[in-house]
Amino acid sequence: MAGQRKQILSPRAGKSYPIGATVLPDGVNFSVYSRSATGMDLLLFDDVDAATPARTIALDPARNRTYSYWHLFVPGLRPGQIYGYRAHGPYEPLLGMRFDAQKVLLDPYGRGVAVPAGYSRKAASEPGDNTAQAMKSVVVDTSRYDWEGDMPLRRPFDQTIIYEMHVRGFTRHESSGAKFPGTYAAIREKIPYLLELGVNAVELMPIQEFDEHENEFVNPFTGRQLMNYWGYSTVGFFAPKA
Template sequence: MFDIVKGSSAPIGATPCKGGVNFSVFSKHATGIELLLFNGVDDAKPARTVRIDPSSARSYHYWHVFVPGIAAGQIYGYRVEGPQDPARGMRFDPAKVLLDPYGRCILVSEGYRRQAARAVGDNCATAMKSVVVDPASYDWEGDAPLQQFSARTIIYE
């Protein structure tokens, strides 16, 4: 295989770089994070699991790793360990495959069912998965940002 490097905390999300992809995710209360790399969206098991080392690849609450040899199109997810304290809003479950909250693309498996994903135990085969995207390679078809003053802009939330 290839050597895993600690990567960078910025930018957050999955960012294609020369020679590989940098992954960065924020979690204040996580005690461990694994990056799961898949060959296909319907895979029941990851092709590769990368455990992010908190002693060398964690900056403040940002967990990060650079994986060489992969590129845009790579399917991935996370497993996150941490406290199980529902009263405080913490429901960490390392059996669950999670989407990248900063991801730009999601794939949904043929077998996806919300009930199956929420059931107790491993949801690897039925989980939605994130995909590494390279925004620089997107064809904007001539579209460009609006030249509008911020003072004349209305934002709906």
């Protein structure tokens, strides 16, 4: 992003739709919903482990807000840009509002999530800045994905044989023989195996970004923290995770 800074000195108002980070030919449009926020900052990072953003852009409530949508267009940004938000507003827990402008927030509609080496779930709830320890969103360009004319098969349910699987767990072990074990690509590698079993439908366990570190228990033999493997605690519904 260092080479892009001259290009982002004059961000524009942007549009409220679509929500999330949308890649356009000359930059990226950002839009996030918050009905109760009194202010919103867009944070741009050079690195996921950065303790401070490379640039902070304060959104103008008069220029960068349409109803409850905060939006901004930043020229020159490209896919792969790491970003987050700081939301300003009231701290009134009894009314369901816990604004804390010291905390870095993920884009709820973000298509990618980056996790720093020093990530701390605890830092998100304790007083103080958590920039270096916070998950951050990543700009992803989905327009280039080729769906290859994919359409629903409309196969009758009584003729459907479903194989439920965990994306990572299905091929993680070396015995799978997959070239890219534990990934979506590895599932594609194993399609012939599934067909041989007679399977004609796959049901994936949660594939949205989740917090692997939410488990507070440790391995009694090694003392290492146990990881959340199943993924039933989503932090980003539009960001796939394996």
